[in-house]
Amino acid sequence: MSSNYRKTLLSTVVALSLFAGSAPAEAGxxxxxxxxxxxxxxxxxxxxxxxxxxxxxxxxxxxxxxxxxxxxxxxxxxxxxxxxxxxxxxxxxxxxxxxxxxxxxxxxxxxxxxxxxxxxxxxxxxxxxxxxxxxxxxxxxxxxxxxxxxxxxxxxxxxxxxxxxxxxxxxxxxxxxxxxxxxxxxxxxxxxxxxxxxxxxxxxxxxxxxxxxxxxxxxxxxxxxxxxxxxxxxxxxPFYGRLWKSDGTILGISVQNRMADELIKTYRGTVTLDPSSRSARATFTVLPTDPALTVNGRKLSPGDYELWYENExxxxxxxxxxxxxxxxxxxxxxxxxxxxxxxxxxxxxxNGAAFPDSMGHWAHNEIADAYDHGWINGEAAGIFSPDGPLTRAQAVTVLSRIMMEGPEAPVSGAGGAAGDAALSGGSPSGIGFADVTPDHWAAGAIAWAYANGIVDGIADGSFAPDEPLTREQMTAMLARLLNYPPVSANTKRPYADVAPDRWSHAAIQTMSEYGVVDGYPDGTFRPEEPVTRAQMAVLMTRVFSDRE
Known part of the structure; x- marks a missing residue:
């Protein structure tokens, strides 16, 4: 990995709070x-x-x-x-x-x-x-x-x-x-x-x-x-529909979609999804005692109405x-x-990412972009689990895809299908992780990351591929990936819960100093807290959009 590429990658994540927040999506x-x-x-x-x-x-x-x-x-x-x-x-x-x-x-x-x-x-x-x-x-x-x-x-x-x-x-x-x-x-x-x-x-x-x-x-x-x-x-x-009155005095006047619910609620309307047009059709009756709402400059007088529009x-x-x-x-x-x-x-x-559980989520744009690129799938049909934990194997797979040049890399989802061994171009058999067999779905990605010094095992010599990735583990991976010069040992300790003798202290201190990661408003970093799937989607889209 060239130093120039590391600098390019760094520029995409500087000022990124990896674990919170959002920004306009730039892909998809x-x-x-x-x-x-x-x-x-x-x-x-x-x-x-x-x-x-x-x-x-x-x-x-x-x-x-x-x-x-x-x-x-x-x-x-x-x-x-x-x-x-x-x-x-x-x-x-x-x-x-x-x-x-x-x-x-x-x-x-x-x-x-x-x-x-x-x-x-x-x-x-x-x-x-x-x-x-x-x-x-x-x-x-x-x-x-x-x-x-x-x-x-x-x-x-x-x-x-x-x-x-x-x-x-x-x-x-x-x-x-x-x-x-x-x-x-x-x-x-x-x-x-x-x-x-x-x-x-x-x-x-x-x-x-x-x-x-x-x-x-x-x-x-x-x-x-x-x-x-x-x-x-x-x-x-169209962000509008059209309204007709049964007596012919109103013929298809424009109705803003944002007003449709008000009309239907005020006049006790009924809404159906028309099976032929696949558009919403609402019918309602305005009574003489009802308030006379104004639509496109026309006050609605008593009578029967039919509204066609595009609802959700x-x-x-x-x-x-x-x-x-x-x-x-x-x-x-x-x-x-x-x-x-x-x-x-x-x-x-x-973008084809029809995940109801991501609607309104702070990272819903980035999730859509990541899905559209084929980097990450749902955990099940229609389920993304944006706030669910990301495993160590999933994280390594994501990073390997980000760093691969060209579109030829396999794009099974994080937590997805087999075939990821091709990412490394070789066999993981030399790694020595007893819990990562050659047929593990992420074996190739783990081999790639290990060969490039981005990951190592845990204390007992295993990799724990299915364990949740923690904030400090992700920060350490980024520090190794970016290989940015460490900050001075005299730099002020950034977080109350990251002691100088903690194994991840140097990585957290360096990545925080350069704005790659951030802590919480209370001054803590919470190093053992899991990284979520949504947070990784944000990282993917921001890194990849800069490379495009």
């Missing part, structure tokens, strides 16, 4: 959300509710003047951009014609000038790219639309995102405004296409129904895949499509409309 499926609703002054609060789930935020900063030139929105806030960058969230505003066909046509007719203006604004305000969201423009301008995307790609640095919002097209139509989007050509000049897989039913629609049924979404994905590689497709999810169960089912088709990730329209519980599960399900 791409996850973005538009932000349009609410006050710009609250945009930071909206992002905070996602608890580190987002990679990109796409605010409504780019609009069009009456002549088709760029109009910067008054909501453009350099302070917000800086705050997002501090959180490692990229800011990629979207360009909108607000469904105005004539305005969109003028923009495309003056695409050279518009591309210059957009490139300048992105540079001036230190933005991270652009999402082009021009809609309701006829097929006649298909080549002009593609040319605008091509111009922007040419004018922006490679590290700036150029993405395109495209209409969902379940039937592969090239008529009307659906014909504007040449998926194949657009993908050539953009980082990805964001499929707006919603508004299957819309405001004014006479028949109530799902905003985004399962088949509507799946057929839209299948059409896109016939034109575009899977890793250039982002699937859009429906959204989980549809998030599975991202993994099924190996898509790049997910987008959502739009932030501040979602139910408050959405971020307890959204990124976890997006």
């Amino acid at each position: 499926k791409y996850n973005m959300s538009y932000v349009f609703h609410g006050s710009p002054g609250k945009y930071i609060d909206y992002v905070e509710t996602t608890r580190g789930s987002l990679d990109v935020i796409s605010p409504s900063y780019f609009k069009l003047n009456p002549d088709g030139s760029l109009q910067l929105s008054p909501s453009l806030d350099p302070g917000f951009i800086q705050e997002m960058h501090k959180r490692n969230i990229r800011v990629v505003p979207y360009l909108s014609n607000d469904w105005n066909r004539d305005l969109g046509i003028l923009a495309l007719q003056n695409k050279e000038h518009l591309a210059d203006q957009l490139a300048e604004a992105i540079h001036t305000y230190q933005l991270d790219g652009i999402n082009i969201d021009l809609e309701n423009i006829p097929k006649l301008y298909r080549e002009d639309f593609t040319a605008l995307v091509q111009l922007l790609r040419a004018r922006l640095p490679a590290d700036k995102e150029v993405s395109v919002a495209v209409a969902a097209n379940p039937y592969g139509s090239d008529q009307g405004w659906l014909g504007l989007y040449d998926y194949e050509a657009l993908a050539e000049y953009s980082d990805h296409l964001m499929i707006m897989a919603y508004d299957e039913h819309y405001e004014g629609d006479l028949a109530p129904g799902s905003v985004a049924s399962w088949r509507f979404i799946e057929k839209s994905i299948e059409f896109a895949l016939s034109q575009v590689p899977a890793d250039k497709i982002v699937l859009g999810f 169960a429906a959204m989980k089912l549809k998030l599975e499509l991202v993994g099924k088709y190996h898509l790049k990730g997910a987008g959502s329209w739009s932030l501040a409309q979602e139910d408050a519980r959405t971020w307890d599960f959204f990124r976890l399900w997006l």
Whole structure:
């Protein structure tokens, strides 16, 4: 192991409290959300509710003047951009014609000038790219639309995102405004296409129904895949539903998901998961004596109502499509409309880590990322046990995977299947641990760690692979792995419960001094306390994300 690599690895874990806390995840499926609703002054609060789930935020900063030139929105806030960058969230505003066909046509007719203006604004305000969201423009301008995307790609640095919002097209139509989007050509000049897989039913629609049924979404994905590689497709999810009144006076008005529960509770509604669309359908009756709640500017008068929306169960089912088709990730329209519980599960399900016992856990993003990379599986179907102890064999296996170069290393879960002997490239028979037989599932990882001086046995010469790993054992492993120069013997004793003559004292003192590990607020380190599976997931994602 080279000293340069040790320094690189150290940089990823400095200031990491290995045994508590969390930070925004940096790996896993791409996850973005538009932000349009609410006050710009609250945009930071909206992002905070996602608890580190987002990679990109796409605010409504780019609009069009009456002549088709760029109009910067008054909501453009350099302070917000800086705050997002501090959180490692990229800011990629979207360009909108607000469904105005004539305005969109003028923009495309003056695409050279518009591309210059957009490139300048992105540079001036230190933005991270652009999402082009021009809609309701006829097929006649298909080549002009593609040319605008091509111009922007040419004018922006490679590290700036150029993405395109495209209409969902379940039937592969090239008529009307659906014909504007040449998926194949657009993908050539953009980082990805964001499929707006919603508004299957819309405001004014006479028949109530799902905003985004399962088949509507799946057929839209299948059409896109016939034109575009899977890793250039982002699937859009609606954070809203639509409401109908039986007398026809309300036809599909938009309802924010966050308001659905209030309507159902206030009006004693009944909710079912429609088996065909796999969307939530709620019915309720407003009585003359009931409070008149306001939905999208409309007060609900007495009568019978039908609400279609995406609740947690429906959204989980549809998030599975991202993994099924190996898509790049997910987008959502739009932030501040979602139910408050959405971020307890959204990124976890997006990454295929459907562990109910990790929902809302402080490390749920990192658990999802670790699972998505194949580093760690659940202890049983649907069970991750985030606060359960990590064994010594599991920890060594995790470290060996982190340090292996390239994707060729076996990726059975911590506590998973056999085959890990290949990690070391050799047999563990020379180690001399009586309790680690050659057919032990982690034999190869233990051999690798022993050969590299990262682990040794316990007092009786055994390894105790199935014993819980303690905090001091993990710290000692890290100290050997990083091989960082020890601190002076005169350095102040960091923890009241780690005596100078304790076997792990030097490792704990050194790793604490360099900020790799930390103690508790009461001044203790609690060296014999077990390390949890969630804590190891955090370590994995932070080390690996830096190497990527």
